[in-house]
Amino acid sequence: MVVVCHTVVRRIGGCRTVGLSRPTADGNWLVDLNVAYLEMPEPLIFSKDLCKTFNGLKAVDGISLRMSRGECFGILGPNGAGKTSTVRMIYGFSPVSSGTLKVFGMDIQKHARLIKAKSGVCQQENNLDPDLTVFQNLVTFASYFDIPRANARQRASELLRFMRLEHKEHAKILELSGGMQRRLVIARALINKPELLILDEPTTGLDPQSRHQVWARLAELKAQGLGILLTTHYMEEAAHLCDRLVIMDHGRILVEGGPLDLIHQNVGVNVIEVESPSESLLKFVKESDLDHEELSHRLLIYTRDGETLFGKISEGFCDRGCSLRMATLEDVFLKLTGRELRD
Amino acid sequence: MAVREMNWLPQISPRFCRILQRNSQVLRRTWMISFLPPILEPVLYLLAFGAGLGLLVREISYRGEPVSYVAYIAPALIAINIMYNAFFENTFASYVRMYYQKTYDAIMATPLNLDEIITGEIVWGAVKSLIATILMMAVISFFRLLVYPQALLIVPLAFLGGLVFGSVAMCFTALVPQIEVFNFPIFLFITPMFLFSGTFFPLETLPHWAQVLAQVLPLTHLVALVRALAMGKLEGQLLLSLLYLFFFSAGTFILAIVLMRRRLII
Ligand SMILES: Nc1ncnc2c1ncn2[C@@H]1O[C@H](COP(=O)(O)OP(=O)(O)O)[C@@H](O)[C@H]1O
Numbered sequence: 078m079v080v081v082c083h084t085v086v087r088r089i090g091g092c093r094t095v096g097l098s099r100p101t102a103d104g105n106w107l108v109d110l111n112v113a114y115l116e117m118p119e120p121l122i123f124s125k126d127l128c129k130t131f132n133g134l135k136a137v138d139g140i141s142l143r144m145s146r147g148e149c150f151g152i153l154g155p156n157g158a159g160k161t162s163t164v165r166m167i168y169g170f171s172p173v174s175s176g177t178l179k180v181f182g183m184d185i186q187k188h189a190r191l192i193k194a195k196s197g198v199c200q201q202e203n204n205l206d207p208d209l210t211v212f213q214n215l216v217t218f219a220s221y222f223d224i225p226r227a228n229a230r231q232r233a234s235e236l237l238r239f240m241r242l243e244h245k246e247h248a249k250i251l252e253l254s255g256g257m258q259r260r261l262v263i264a265r266a267l268i269n270k271p272e273l274l275i276l277d278e279p280t281t282g283l284d285p286q287s288r289h290q291v292w293a294r295l296a297e298l299k300a301q302g303l304g305i306l307l308t309t310h311y312m313e314e315a316a317h318l319c320d321r322l323v324i325m326d327h328g329r330i331l332v333e334g335g336p337l338d339l340i341h342q343n344v345g346v347n348v349i350e351v352e353s354p355s356e357s358l359l360k361f362v363k364e365s366d367l368d369h370e371e372l373s374h375r376l377l378i379y380t381r382d383g384e385t386l387f388g389k390i391s392e393g394f395c396d397r398g399c400s401l402r403m404a405t406l407e408d409v410f411l412k413l414t415g416r417e418l419r420d
Numbered sequence: 421m422a423v424r425e426m427n428w429l430p431q432i433s434p435r436f437c438r439i440l441q442r443n444s445q446v447l448r449r450t451w452m453i454s455f456l457p458p459i460l461e462p463v464l465y466l467l468a469f470g471a472g473l474g475l476l477v478r479e480i481s482y483r484g485e486p487v488s489y490v491a492y493i494a495p496a497l498i499a500i501n502i503m504y505n506a507f508f509e510n511t512f513a514s515y516v517r518m519y520y521q522k523t524y525d526a527i528m529a530t531p532l533n534l535d536e537i538i539t540g541e542i543v544w545g546a547v548k549s550l551i552a553t554i555l556m557m558a559v560i561s562f563f564r565l566l567v568y569p570q571a572l573l574i575v576p577l578a579f580l581g582g583l584v585f586g587s588v589a590m591c592f593t594a595l596v597p598q599i600e601v602f603n604f605p606i607f608l609f610i611t612p613m614f615l616f617s618g619t620f621f622p623l624e625t626l627p628h629w630a631q632v633l634a635q636v637l638p639l640t641h642l643v644a645l646v647r648a649l650a651m652g653k654l655e656g657q658l659l660l661s662l663l664y665l666f667f668f669s670a671g672t673f674i675l676a677i678v679l680m681r682r683r684l685i686i
């Protein structure tokens with residue numbers, strides 16, 4: 078009798094069991110679980126000590142990160158932090174200077190074409206094709222992915238509807254508002270049904286209405302299980318969309334975690350803001366060893382127990398210009414990256 | 421992805437045809453503007469040179485036989501047209517797509533690589549040369565200045581010529597810091613070729629050193645080939661011109677890709 082060995086792959090609770098199996102006498106397959114092993118779900122993006130150097134300038138300086146499928150992962154940082162340089166390596170646009178970078182488990186330097194075929198990218202600048210109409214932009218982009226024309230047209234119509242752009246199908250690009258262009262760029266990035274969507278500052282420069290419109294669409298995509306990698310310097314955007322994020326500056330990761338965890342770990346729960354703090358208050362803050370930041374004419378006190386402390390401070394030290402609020406991601410961001418201007 | 425230390429040979433798959441599709445889609449809207457010059461220009465030139473200059477220079481000697489001046493310059497007009505179409509497509513038009521519209525950036529995030537984008541652009545320039553040549557030949561045929569069927573070979577030759585000048589143009593596009601700088605290659609490369617490649621007067625009238633120099637210019641060889649085909653006078657020596665154009669385009673094509681990688685893959 079010929080014994081055929083097969084590798085069977087079964088899904089058990091999201092993990093894959095791989096084992097040897099052999100046919101039994103009654104024609105069934107017997108899976109030999111003794112040799113089966115559990116495979117960790119493979120990360121969508123994995124990088125270790127990733128660096129990017131531009132003529133001696135380290136734009137990205139040793140970044141290690143891991144993003145899972147279905148996750149929305151944020152890269153936050155001020156201008157020049159190295160966000161764009163990082164994602165440009167991830168979508169295979171810019172060669173890696175040193176370190177490891179794997180996307181879909183594949184080495185970016187060896188399999189760039191395959192990785193690009195499975196990703197959707199929304200670059201920082203709107204680079205829609207102004208020589209073509211809205212609809213042609215999508216269909217032509219689909220051709221770069223070898224999507225047959227009939228499929229492409231159907232997909233383009235679906236995406237225009239999804240992005241609320243169906244009424245602009247035949248418009249020229251320059252007739253679109255900034256928000257519409259951005260939505261079209263996102264639609265274009267979805268044309269190949271990507272498994273990973275990379276967005277470099279998707280809402281920078283948009284008005285609040287457009288921004289919320291984009292957020293709503295991205296939230297929908299996230300709910301469908303699409304992995305989204307997002308760079309931004311809007312804290313609200315990150316807090317709103319990201320499951321996990323890193324804050325980076327000068328090419329390095331400063332902290333990593335969920336938005337709420339980061340707030341709690343780095344600044345606590347509440348912030349007490351005091352306008353023109355008195356000498357006695359400053360002295361009290363220093364003596365009590367409170368986590369605080371002194372700005373010109375303003376004092377910020379970070380605390381876990383806002384109510385009690387606020388009562389104490391507002392009674393004893395200030396009569397006006399004293400307020401208590403929830404800590405935000407912006408507090409974390411400014412505390413970690415500093416307050417000096419970047420451009 | 422092309423990495424710098426990686427080998428310099430272009431990595432090209434048939435995907436570059438997607439660029440041709442994209443560009444031809446745009447051309448469908450603007451073809452009137454693009455192809456009016458190749459139809460009108462020969463008429464103007466032939467009128468000016470035929471009726472004007474032609475009265476002064478009635479005949480000119482070509483390979484020991486007298487030919488009319490218009491018959492002498494008509495093939496040169498075709499060759500110049502081949503040069504112009506590819507050169508301007510792959511300088512100004514390509515630069516606009518690369519630099520202002522960021523079209524290459526967008527496409528580089530898809531399965532096409534830069535080598536294929538550049539190949540597509542250069543081949544597109546050659547296709548434009550080819551279409552313009554067919555249109556121009558149709559017009560010139562009305563003046564009975566082309567000998568058929570030999571002249572039909574000018575059509576594939578136009579494609580090769582387009583590759584020559586498109587590749588050179590792409591090298592400049594990879595090098596210029598801003599669009600105005602194209603005036604230099606036009607002034608130093610295109611205009612001298614326009615005048616001194618055996619276009620409007622035979623090379624033999626030039627001093628010896630200039631004749632030697634002219635042999636380096638690709639347009640000289642293109643003009644020689646087009647003229648021979650137009651007059652139906654093929655001869656073995658033309659094979660050298662053909663080889664020169666072939667190797668010239670291969671060399672500049674690879675150079676264009678290497679320079680473009682240096683500019684865009686950072
Ligand atoms: N092509 C380049 N050549 C030289 N320096 C660059 C280039 N691109 C980015 N940089 C530099 O790298 C640093 C990080 O830039 P970038 O990744 O664009 O930051 P971010 O997207 O976070 O604003 C900046 O100092 C920027 O000036």
Ligand SMILES: [Mg+2]
Pocket residue numbers: 160161162201277278
């Ligand atoms: Mg950026």
